[in-house]
Amino acid sequence: MRILRRFGRHIKEGFLGVGRHFGMSVSSSSAVTITLLLVGVLLALTYNLQIATQSIESSISISALVSYDAEDEDHLKRITAELEAIEGISSVTYSSKEDEFNYYVNSNQDEDLREFYENYREDNPFHDAFIIGLDDASLLESVKTKITNIPGIDSVYDGGENTYTLVGVLANVRLFGGALVLALCLLAIYLVYNTIKITISSRKDEIWIMRSVGAKNGYIRAPFLVEGILIGLMGSLVPIALISFLYTYLYRKLEGNLFGAFFLVPPTPFLFYMAGILMAIGVVVGFLGSYISVCKYLRVRR
C-alpha cells in the first residue's frame, strides 16, 4: 500500500511539475520535437531506401546455362546439388530449354515473329538454365566464379559491369543513411539532455530544500523522472502527427512510387512502427536527460 501510494504521488507530482513549470516544459519538449522531426524524416527516407535497395538486390540473379552434353537427368541433379552447396546462394530455380524457348517467344509482341520462331521449336537452340538468387549482392563476383567452375556449365551471365557498380553504390547509400540516422539520434539525445539540464538547474534550490526536509535521493528523483518522460512524450507527438500526415499525403500524391522506379513503403503499418520508435526515443531521452541531471544536482550539496 505504501509503495502504491508513493508511486501514485510521484506520478501526480510529475504531472504537477510539468504544469507548474509550463514554460520550461514547453521549451524542453520543443527541443525534443525539432530533433525527433529530423530523426523521423531521415528514418522515413532511409527505411524507404533500405526497402528499395533490398528489392533491387534481391532481383539481381545469375543465370547459369547448362552445356548441351550435360542435359540428361543425372547431370542436372549433380549440378543442382553442387549449386546448392555454394555459400551465399538463396535460391536455385531450374528452367528447362523449353521454358526458356517459351519465355523468349512470348516476350515478343509481334504475332508474325512469334509464328516464325515456332519453326525452331523442334530444333531448340536454347540451353537448360539455372536461375540463381543471392543472399547478398556483394557476393556476386565470387559466386559467379564458383559456378563457372562447375563441370557441365556452359556459360554464366550476370548483369555485367553495371550490376557491380549498382551493388557498390547501393551498399554505400545504405551505410551512409544508417550512419546519418545514428548520428542524428545521438545529437538528439545531447540536445535534449542539455535542455532538460537547464530546466532542472533552475530548480536545484528546490532539490536542495527537498533534501533538507528529509527527502531521500530516490524520492526526490522520481517525480523529475516522470516529468522527463512526459516531456519526451509531449515532444514526440508533434513530429509523429506531422510526419504521418505528410507521408500519407505524399504516398497518395505519388501513387506509391518515386520516379516510377522505386516503390514507397505503404503508410500502414510503417507509420505505426515509426510512431512507436519516435515515442520510445522521446521517452528514453527524457528519462535519461532528467536522470543524469537530477543526479548531478543532488550531489551539489550534502
Next chain:
Amino acid sequence: MISIQNASKTYKNGTHALSNISLEIKEGEFVYIVGPTGSGKSTLIKLLDGEEVPDSGLVMVAGTNVGKLRHSKVPLYRRNIGVVFQNYRLLPRKTAFENVAYAMEVVDTPKDQLRKRVREVLKLVDVADKSNSFPDQLSGGQQQRVAIARAIANKPKILIADEPTGNLDPKKSDEIIRLLEKINKEEGTTILIVTHDSTIVKHHPKRMIALDSGHIVADLAKGGSIG
C-alpha cells in the same frame, strides 16, 4: 541531545570557521546562539544538520555521529531535526499547505493523519487562512511561520532556527519567539535559535552561547548577559 566535542572546521578558502568547539545541550532546552557575522554561527548549524563535516572532533545529535553520515543517509538523519532557514527555503511552486505536507509525505505519513497535522501546525503558527497561498503571495513573517510549521510538522526532537526574526519588525519578532517557546513547552522540542537580535534575548531570557571568531566566548545560564 546535542554533544559537540573539540569540533573544528576550516573551509577550502582558508577561513577558520570553528576552532575546537565543545558544548552540550540537553533534551528540552531552549538555547540562543549569538555572535557577530563571521563568528561561526552558520557553520555550527551546518555541522548540526549535516551539510558540513567537521575536520576534526565529534558532532553527536540524538545518538547520530553527524560527521560520519553517508551522503545518501543525510536526509534520513534530517528527519530528526527541523531547521528553519534564514531565507525560509520554501518550495516556490507549492502552496503553504503543500510545503508543510511535503515534509510529512517524505516520511510516508498516511493521508488523513497528514491533513490533520498540517492543519494543526498551520493553525499553531497562525497562518491557517493562508494554506492555499504560494510563498510569493505571503509576507516575510508569514513565510517564516510556514517554514516553522514545516520544521515542526514531524515532531522533531530538535528545532534549529537560523535568524528567525532577521527580517521581521520587533512586534512580529516577539510573536515568533513566543511561538517557539510554546513549541518548546507543548511539544518538548529542544530549541536552538541563532540570532544577533539582542532585544529578543533580553525579553525572553534563556541559556545563551556566544561565539566569536570560531570560539565559544561565553555560555551563560538563563538570565545572564554579556557586555
